[in-house]
Each structure stands twice: as C-alpha cells, then as structure tokens.
Amino acid sequence: MTQPLNSLGFPKPPQDTRVVVAMSGGVDSSVVAAQLAEEGYDVVGVTLQLYDHGAALAKKGACCAGRDIHDARRVAEEMGFPHYVLDYENTFREAVIDEFADSYLGGATPVPCIRCNERVKFRDLLETAKDLDADCMATGHYIQRKVGPRGPELHCAADAARDQSYFLFSTTPEQLSYLRFPLGHLPSKQATRELAARYGLSVADKPDSQDICFVPNGDYASVIKKLRPGAADPGEIVDQSGTVLGYHDGVIHYTVGQRRGLGIGGLDTPLYVVKLDPEARQVVVGPKDALATRVVSVKEINWLGDGAFEGSVREIAVKVRSTRPPRAAILRPTGPHTAEVELLTPEEGVSPGQACVFYEDGSSRILGGGWIAGGRG
Incomplete structure (x- = not known):
C-alpha cells in the first residue's frame, strides 16, 4: 500500500x-x-x-x-x-x-x-x-x-x-x-x-x-557614508541639456523618479530625477515625461518557465517595482541570461539596480526575472 x-x-x-x-x-x-x-x-x-x-x-x-x-x-x-x-x-x-x-x-x-x-x-x-x-x-x-x-x-x-x-x-x-x-x-x-x-x-x-x-x-545615505567614507561628495544638479540648476551633497541622497528634496525653486514645471551620473557627480533632472520608459534591458536572468529561455519571444506581465502591479510586456531574449522587455504601456521611474520580475500572463505563476541594467523611451 x-x-x-x-x-x-x-x-x-x-x-x-x-x-x-x-x-x-x-x-x-x-x-x-x-x-x-x-x-x-x-x-x-x-x-x-x-x-x-x-x-x-x-x-x-x-x-x-x-x-x-x-x-x-x-x-x-x-x-x-x-x-x-x-x-x-x-x-x-x-x-x-x-x-x-x-x-x-x-x-x-x-x-x-x-x-x-x-x-x-x-x-x-x-x-x-x-x-x-x-x-x-x-x-x-x-x-x-x-x-x-x-x-x-x-x-x-x-x-x-x-x-x-x-x-x-x-x-x-x-x-x-x-x-x-x-x-x-x-x-x-x-x-x-x-x-x-x-x-x-x-x-x-x-x-x-x-x-x-x-x-x-530607512536612512540609506548614512549607512553608505559609514560603509564608504567620502561617498557623499557634493556636485551639480543639471537639466537634460547640462545647464546647472543647483547643487547637491552627494548622489547617494537621490533616486530615479524622486521629486521632493531637490532644493530647486522658482520653476514653472515640476522636475524629477531622471538620471544619476556618479562619475560626473551629477544629478540629472527633467520633466515627468522624461521618466517614461518603454524598453528595459535586463541582465542576470533566472528562468523558471517551461522550456528553454532563449529562442522564443513571449507575451508576459512584468513588475519593475515591488509596489506596482504586473503590466503587459513582450520578452525578447538577447542571450542565455539577458533580454529586452518592451512595456506595452511605458512605466515611470524605471531604475538600474531594481528587479524586473516575469509573470505568466493571466496567471499567478512567476516565470523568473532579472536585474534592470537600463532603459529607454
């Protein structure tokens, strides 16, 4: 028995x-x-x-x-x-x-x-x-x-x-x-x-x-300053054309999509952090529509779906932030552990270092995911 x-x-x-x-x-x-x-x-x-x-x-x-x-x-x-x-x-x-x-x-x-x-x-x-x-x-x-x-x-x-x-x-x-x-x-x-x-x-x-x-x-900056002394070097806050709008006390204090705490006043249009350039010690800001990302490059992919990862373009749903619901997307593998993800509706504030998680469309199943390397509109 x-x-x-x-x-x-x-x-x-x-x-x-x-x-x-x-x-x-x-x-x-x-x-x-x-x-x-x-x-x-x-x-x-x-x-x-x-x-x-x-x-x-x-x-x-x-x-x-x-x-x-x-x-x-x-x-x-x-x-x-x-x-x-x-x-x-x-x-x-x-x-x-x-x-x-x-x-x-x-x-x-x-x-x-x-x-x-x-x-x-x-x-x-x-x-x-x-x-x-x-x-x-x-x-x-x-x-x-x-x-x-x-x-x-x-x-x-x-x-x-x-x-x-x-x-x-x-x-x-x-x-x-x-x-x-x-x-x-x-x-x-x-x-x-x-x-x-x-x-x-x-x-x-x-x-x-x-x-x-x-x-x-939640004070990331103080932890990083303790771990990496000298990390909070000051620099410029610039617009997308490179015009200096202000100054900051360290790139580590900012994240892509941030609006508050920029210290830039007197402008007609609200500005958001659209890019961080640590080498130039610059925080790049722009209007909200500059945050819109349609194509996301993803690396270090862990695949949990059926069949081989490479070779097939798939209609899936993805999360690019933990607090957002899955959104419709197209997954295009570019290597054994890399891919481009096309978001059918552009997302704002897609940031390198965050995860892009794959879900089976119309299902609760997780198909894997990877790390966001970059994005474009």
Whole structure:
C-alpha cells in the first residue's frame, strides 16, 4: 500500500519528516514553525545572526536583530523543538551589504532583500539544512509553491497585498524543489496572527518589520557614508541639456523618479530625477515625461518557465517595482541570461539596480526575472 503524501509532499508520516524552519523572530516564520511542530513534524529552528547585536538591539522595526533572535528562541521553547543561531555576519556583509553600498555609489537603486534570499537564506542556509539531514526547508514568505506537470512552480501568494514574489524571483528550480512556503495560501496577514494567537505564541502581536534590516529608519545615505567614507561628495544638479540648476551633497541622497528634496525653486514645471551620473557627480533632472520608459534591458536572468529561455519571444506581465502591479510586456531574449522587455504601456521611474520580475500572463505563476541594467523611451 502506497503511503499518502503528508502536507509537505513527502510519502511518509510527519514525525519521520525533518524540516528546518528559517526563523527571523517575527510572527510569520514563528507561525510556520509552530504549525509544523503541532502537525508532528521533526522541526529544527534556525535563526541567522546577520550583524552586530549591539547595533541591532538599539534598532526597532528590523528583522534578524538581537531581540528577534531572543523571540525565535522563545517560540522554539514554547513549542518544544530545537533552535540554533548561526553566525552569518561575514557572509552577509560580503554577499549583501558591500554590494548594496557599491550599487548606490554606482548610481543604482539596489534591492538587498533579494540578494539576501538568493545568496544567504536560499543558498548557504539551505545547504546547512541539508547538512542537518532535513527533507526540506520552510520559510514564512508569502508565496506559493505548486507542483505542475513539469515539477515545482512558483506562484504568487493568495493575498496580493502580502505577496513577496518580487523578492523571490531568483529562486532556482533546484532550490524550489527543496523549499516550502506554508503561509502562501492564507487569505490575509490577520489569518496568520490568528494562528499565532491559537498557538499561544508570545510574538502574536509583534509588529511587522518595516526597514531593510541593516538600514535604520530607512536612512540609506548614512549607512553608505559609514560603509564608504567620502561617498557623499557634493556636485551639480543639471537639466537634460547640462545647464546647472543647483547643487547637491552627494548622489547617494537621490533616486530615479524622486521629486521632493531637490532644493530647486522658482520653476514653472515640476522636475524629477531622471538620471544619476556618479562619475560626473551629477544629478540629472527633467520633466515627468522624461521618466517614461518603454524598453528595459535586463541582465542576470533566472528562468523558471517551461522550456528553454532563449529562442522564443513571449507575451508576459512584468513588475519593475515591488509596489506596482504586473503590466503587459513582450520578452525578447538577447542571450542565455539577458533580454529586452518592451512595456506595452511605458512605466515611470524605471531604475538600474531594481528587479524586473516575469509573470505568466493571466496567471499567478512567476516565470523568473532579472536585474534592470537600463532603459529607454
């Protein structure tokens, strides 16, 4: 008689299935761990120490801080499963923080949470889970893993307001076969908190983290100045013809699409940042229509769709910012990991360093994505 699949997709009882849960100390990953423990799985909780405890303890609204490590450990004690803290400070600095600083200095607008998932959580931590003889690794991300005719597929969360697909596009097919996302099907964050209360978790009412974990209060510039002394060199604010309109205290204080804080008055037409030129130390500004981008060049593409990436032009939907809904586009591969994406309706504020995520048109499936290298109207 064939053993039926358990809730994680394995043909054996939960008690014979080991699952490593990546625990940040927040309510989402805590609920995942508690739920799996209650179902009888062999749960092992792992929390990553990503930076210095002293700095972390003084900061609110961030994940993976000293307080969060304490909260994760407490949940493990409450639910009766082992919990480990791994020191990943050096890995995190080299794989995420250094690139974040260098990208800003290069005039890009990086998304470090994607690199953290790609290079730390879903690479190094996933390998640690395998070393612990776990059958799979579970996280508290709001995204769905579904098994299709060709194997595991990545799909958007049931709750569009919580969907984290933009931050997980670089998950490889091999990683996806090992990962599980137990919260992706829930209708709302409130449903997660209700589960936390039902399990009696001490973190049930804990606020969500808001900032990038190593950027207190969203102040990117102060972090970059600390990491790269001398980075905030002053320069000129110019229009698209090169006329000097004002001066700035460092390119790192600006992002493409920004309107406020330019310090340029007396003009009839509002101006926006349309380009950053770090080498010339110039912030280039222009009217709103100068932000419109129709063709986006994309690099480092991770393909999750069916069939080979190259050789086919596809009608898809894409996100060029995490806060925007997917928009209709045409995907034209230009190499094994590069493409041009034509937006059927031009988007404003497309910025190098952001992600361009691919979705199957009319479906919840994520087809992969890559990093924006540039764009044109």
